[in-house]
Amino acid sequence: MSNLIPTVKNGSERNSNLGFRSLPNLSSWMDDVLNKNFGNEFVSNFNTGITLPAVNVLDNADEYVVEMAVPGLKKEDFDISLDNQMLSISAELNMENEETNENYTRREFGYSSFQRTFSLPETVETDKIKAKYEDGLLKVLLPKRDEAKKKPLKQIKIS
Numbered sequence: 795m796s797n798l799i800p801t802v803k804n805g806s807e808r809n810s811n812l813g814f815r816s817l818p819n820l821s822s823w824m825d826d827v828l829n830k831n832f833g834n835e836f837v838s839n840f841n842t843g844i845t846l847p848a849v850n851v852l853d854n855a856d857e858y859v860v861e862m863a864v865p866g867l868k869k870e871d872f873d874i875s876l877d878n879q880m881l882s883i884s885a886e887l888n889m890e891n892e893e894t895n896e897n898y899t900r901r902e903f904g905y906s907s908f909q910r911t912f913s914l915p916e917t918v919e920t921d922k923i924k925a926k927y928e929d930g931l932l933k934v935l936l937p938k939r940d941e942a943k944k945k946p947l948k949q950i951k952i953s
Contacts, residue, residue, distance in 0.1 A: 846908050855944045858936040860912065865930030874925050874934065879916065881923075883934065884909035917942030 852859040864885065871885045886907040893900045914920070919937040926933050 846910065849910060851912075857938055858918065860934040860936065862910070862932040862934075863930060864927075864932055867927075867930075869927040872925075872927065872932065876914075876920055876923065879914045879918075879920070881912045881914055881934070881936075882909060883911075883932070915942075 847862045847864045850859075850861040852861070860881070860883070862883065867885055867887065871887060873882075873884045873886075875882045884907065886905075888903075888905050890903045891901070914936065917939050919939050922937045924935045926935075
């Protein structure tokens with residue numbers, strides 16, 4: 795299991811002129827099941843009806859890589875910060891669309907946001923953290939300190 799521990803915060807809300815909230819989706823149902831059976835380390839907090847982006851955490855020899863699938867955003871939409879070994883990744887999206895045709899006007903708008911936070915191990919070189927966003931995939935590269943890097947297998951001869 796990785797040393798990166800996700801903690802979840804979600805401040806999402808979606809506005810529409812429908813006047814009702816959608817029924818719970820499969821993701822929120824799964825969160826309820828996982829939370830009751832395994833504790834809150836697997837909770838993704840889908841209780842608002844807006845899903846949080848899925849996150850992969852890779853533990854490579856030289857670095858951790860946090861991958862997040864978030865298509866449709868621009869790199870300017872993200873806020874990535876570090877505070878006391880807590881990595882926070884958030885984004886905010888405001889959508890507004892107005893369409894006018896002969897006898898009617900339709901205006902749709904929405905707001906969604908998410909925030910994912912991770913507790914970083916002390917072995918991360920916090921001064922060298924980098925992030926890139928390409929083709930809908932956000933990658934945050936967390937280099938390991940030299941003492942935390944995996945050493946190659948050493949064979950010991952018997953005398």
